[in-house]
Amino acid sequence: ERRKLHQLAGVSAVSADGKTIALAANISSLKELEVALPVGIHGVGLFRTEFLYMDRTDFPDEEEQFEVYRTVAEKLNGQPVVIRTLDIGGDKQLDYFELPEEDNPFLGYRAIRISLDRKDLFKTQLRAILRASHYGQVKMMYPLISSVEEVRAANTLLEEAKRELHAEGLPFNQHMPIGIMIEVPAAVQIADMLAEEVDFFSIGTNDLVQFALAVDRMNDQIAHLYEPLHPAVLRMLKATVEAAKSRGIKVGVCGELAGDSRALPIWLGLDVDELSMSSPTVLNVKNRLLGTSQTDSRELLSALMDCRTSAEIGTTLLEFKRKSD
Ligand code: PEP
Numbered sequence: 001e002r003r004k005l006h007q008l009a010g011v012s013a014v015s016a017d018g019k020t021i022a023l024a025a026n027i028s029s030l031k032e033l034e035v036a037l038p039v040g041i042h043g044v045g046l047f048r049t050e051f052l053y054m055d056r057t058d059f060p061d062e063e064e065q066f067e068v069y070r071t072v073a074e075k076l077n078g079q080p081v082v083i084r085t086l087d088i089g090g091d092k093q094l095d096y097f098e099l100p101e102e103d104n105p106f107l108g109y110r111a112i113r114i115s116l117d118r119k120d121l122f123k124t125q126l127r128a129i130l131r132a133s134h135y136g137q138v139k140m141m142y143p144l145i146s147s148v149e150e151v152r153a154a155n156t157l158l159e160e161a162k163r164e165l166h167a168e169g170l171p172f173n174q175h176m177p178i179g180i181m182i183e184v185p186a187a188v189q190i191a192d193m194l195a196e197e198v199d200f201f202s203i204g205t206n207d208l209v210q211f212a213l214a215v216d217r218m219n220d221q222i223a224h225l226y227e228p229l230h231p232a233v234l235r236m237l238k239a240t241v242e243a244a245k246s247r248g249i250k251v252g253v254c255g256e257l258a259g260d261s262r263a264l265p266i267w268l269g270l271d272v273d274e275l276s277m278s279s280p281t282v283l284n285v286k287n288r289l290l291g292t293s294q295t296d297s298r299e300l301l302s303a304l305m306d307c308r309t310s311a312e313i314g315t316t317l318l319e320f321k322r323k324s325d
Pocket residue numbers: 046048087183203204205206207208254255256
């Protein structure tokens with residue numbers, strides 16, 4: 001079984017009826033990139049940069065960040081990397097950056113909210129990412145976006161960083177694609193409007209599920225209520241993908257559900273462009289993709305959309321798998 005999967009590293013990621021889905025890796029360090037590369041990934045769909053900020057005594061400066069981002073871009077050898085701007089807060093803390101005690105840290109001071117509050121930190125990161133964009137196919141995305149204002153505010157800083165670099169004579173890609181994470185229900189509701197502000201979406205199912213269902217993803221006592229295959233989540237996924245397609249932008253998925261092979265026919269039915277996942281799951285998902293048809297998945301999806309319970313969605317997916325095995 002393992003040997004068979006291993007042999008899929010060099011095989012193209014296409015469905016049984018010829019639909020390509022980019023299967024990318026989630027990484028949080030150069031070390032994880034080295035693990036991902038031999039799996040035959042289509043680039044990095046999520047580079048969680050907060051890990052660069054962890055286990056140290058102060059914020060990494062522009063030069064240090066630039067070196068890491070550039071190295072990732074170069075090692076990918078022409079394949080894309082999506083660098084996500086700092087996503088601390090919630091479950092991720094820094095020893096040297098005192099965050100306030102909060103009753104609801106996941107709903108609190110975190111991610112893009114910190115970046116827009118601490119423009120000094122944000123600008124340093126934007127400059128480093130822009131500079132790296134000269135050395136490979138670098139894209140950038142903002143986490144936890146909940147409004148058009150946030151996207152515009154972030155892009156204003158980005159333009160400022162570009163002007164600075166230009167004045168300093170430092171090279172960067174003027175057209176570096178900019179995307180956002182869709183992981184807050186408000187963003188799903190205004191996805192059509194957000195799509196007009198950016199080049200791509202990446203659906204973060206980990207946070208989206210927690211916010212859609214009001215279930216803290218870290219709370220063991222209610223872990224049984226954390227149900228990614230809830231009908232409400234399915235509707236949100238569908239609405240997001242449709243909004244992206246109606247505005248002609250690409251849409252990928254980078255939460256845990258992207259690497260769950262049970263969900264593969266959902267992505268194929270919705271026609272998402274990319275799935276980004278932890279590298280040990282890539283070949284398993286590819287294996288499922290190779291044996292699944294998009295035409296059948298579309299039919300399955302319409303049946304799933306009528307399911308009223310997560311259990312029904314689960315059994316419908318299972319029956320579909322049994323039929324296609
Ligand atoms: C997500 O929320 O789905 C996601 C990919 O981001 P993180 O798990 O880092 O919050």
